[in-house]
Amino acid sequence: MALTKDTRITLNDGNTMPVLGLGTYAAPDVPKIQAEEATKIAIDLGYRHIDCAYVYNNEVQIGNAIRAKIADGTVRREDIFYTGKLYSTFFNPVLARKGFEKSIQDLQLDYLDLFLLHWPFSLKLAEGEESISPDKPYVYDNVDFCDTWEVLEQLKDAGLVKSIGVSNFNKRQLERLLSKPGLKYKPVCNQVECHVYLSQSKLQAYCKSKDIVLVAYSVLGSHRDKDWVDLSTPVLLEDPVLASVAAKYNRSPAEVAMRFVLQKGIVVLAKSFSVARLKQNLGVFDFELKPEDMETLEGLNKNLHYGAFKEMKQHPEYPFHEEY
Ligand SMILES: NC(=O)c1ccc[n+]([C@@H]2O[C@H](COP(=O)([O-])OP(=O)(O)OC[C@H]3O[C@@H](n4cnc5c(N)ncnc54)[C@H](OP(=O)(O)O)[C@@H]3O)[C@@H](O)[C@H]2O)c1
Numbered sequence: 001m002a003l004t005k006d007t008r009i010t011l012n013d014g015n016t017m018p019v020l021g022l023g024t025y026a027a028p029d030v031p032k033i034q035a036e037e038a039t040k041i042a043i044d045l046g047y048r049h050i051d052c053a054y055v056y057n058n059e060v061q062i063g064n065a066i067r068a069k070i071a072d073g074t075v076r077r078e079d080i081f082y083t084g085k086l087y088s089t090f091f092n093p094v095l096a097r098k099g100f101e102k103s104i105q106d107l108q109l110d111y112l113d114l115f116l117l118h119w120p121f122s123l124k125l126a127e128g129e130e131s132i133s134p135d136k137p138y139v140y141d142n143v144d145f146c147d148t149w150e151v152l153e154q155l156k157d158a159g160l161v162k163s164i165g166v167s168n169f170n171k172r173q174l175e176r177l178l179s180k181p182g183l184k185y186k187p188v189c190n191q192v193e194c195h196v197y198l199s200q201s202k203l204q205a206y207c208k209s210k211d212i213v214l215v216a217y218s219v220l221g222s223h224r225d226k227d228w229v230d231l232s233t234p235v236l237l238e239d240p241v242l243a244s245v246a247a248k249y250n251r252s253p254a255e256v257a258m259r260f261v262l263q264k265g266i267v268v269l270a271k272s273f274s275v276a277r278l279k280q281n282l283g284v285f286d287f288e289l290k291p292e293d294m295e296t297l298e299g300l301n302k303n304l305h306y307g308a309f310k311e312m313k314q315h316p317e318y319p320f321h322e323e324y
Pocket of ligand 1: 022023024025051167191192216217219221222224237252255269270271272274277278
């Protein structure tokens with residue numbers, strides 16, 4: 001079946017997710033209003049899946065955009081697939097409910113389509129801090145994500161979130177969650193970094209065997225926000241092999257980078273706050289990569305994590321020590 005911007009993938013709980021999502025993270029110095037404007041334009045262009053999180057500090061603006069597009073008749077609430085994420089500082093089960101409530105109040109929505117555990121590790125805020133900052137040392141916490149998961153299951157039972165899933169989990173952590181005594185709902189997805197330099201084939205195969213959808217972030221090579229990404233890493237969209245495949249199809253490197261991941265059967269998130277690039281990225285549905293070009297792009301894999309989150313390396317639940 002040909003992929004279109006309206007293609008949706010069925011999740012293990014029966015709900016469906018559009019195969020292309022709009023990323024909304026931007027560095028703190030980017031005015032928040034840009035996220036609101038870009039989300040409105042993206043909805044006008046036909047994007048229906050919006051990926052956000054408490055820690056992006058822009059749920060107020062994203063909620064404004066979604067509600068404005070419902071109010072002007074462009075979409076109905078049920079046309080939009082909104083993903084939120086519970087940050088690591090809310091893993092204590094009492095705080096988890098508060099973390100959800102903060103998101104839903106900021107968004108001014110009645111429910112979330114998908115709510116994820118943002119990371120497998122838990123953190124505490126330092127004394128006197130209101131939010132995590134890359135300038136301050138992280139304070140590790142030892143709340144087990146299996147305990148936090150029960151709160152997500154309750155939110156699903158209450159109809160406040162339609163689906164629940166995880167992000168940045170490795171195979172061992174997924175196995176531990178799946179074998180949790182009394183597990184009521186499996187995660188519907190695992191949202192992870194995935195692109196031509198990090199093809200995630202082994203994690204994808206494992207997730208597929210458990211009916212868990214892989215959702216890819218940083219498909220275009222990430223936001224390269226200096227607080228989170230090592231700027232000595234190669235710029236993905238400048239890769240010469242990617243450029244040569246793109247030239248062959250008369251497409252941009254961004255479209256080919258996205259198409260590669262989509263054609264692997266992985267849901268793609270791509271962030272842009274530019275009207276031209278939001279439009280360009282929808283071109284991903286207008287061509288198909290031949291098997292030999294898929295193979296060439298697969299050959300670029302070097303297991304590179306742009307978002308390695310090195311500050312967390314000593315945490316017992318740091319997910320990237322294992323191969324996948
Ligand atoms: N679960 C997690 O832990 C996690 C981690 C990271 C990201 N995410 C999610 O995934 C989303 C996407 O990942 P990401 O933000 O790391 O980055 P990304 O989507 O890989 O790349 C975004 C960058 O690419 C640029 N861009 C977009 N379209 C382009 C095009 N056609 N040509 C050239 N450049 C283009 C954007 O700039 P312009 O805006 O100027 O176009 C931006 O600088 C995030 O926004 C967030 O929603 C989740």
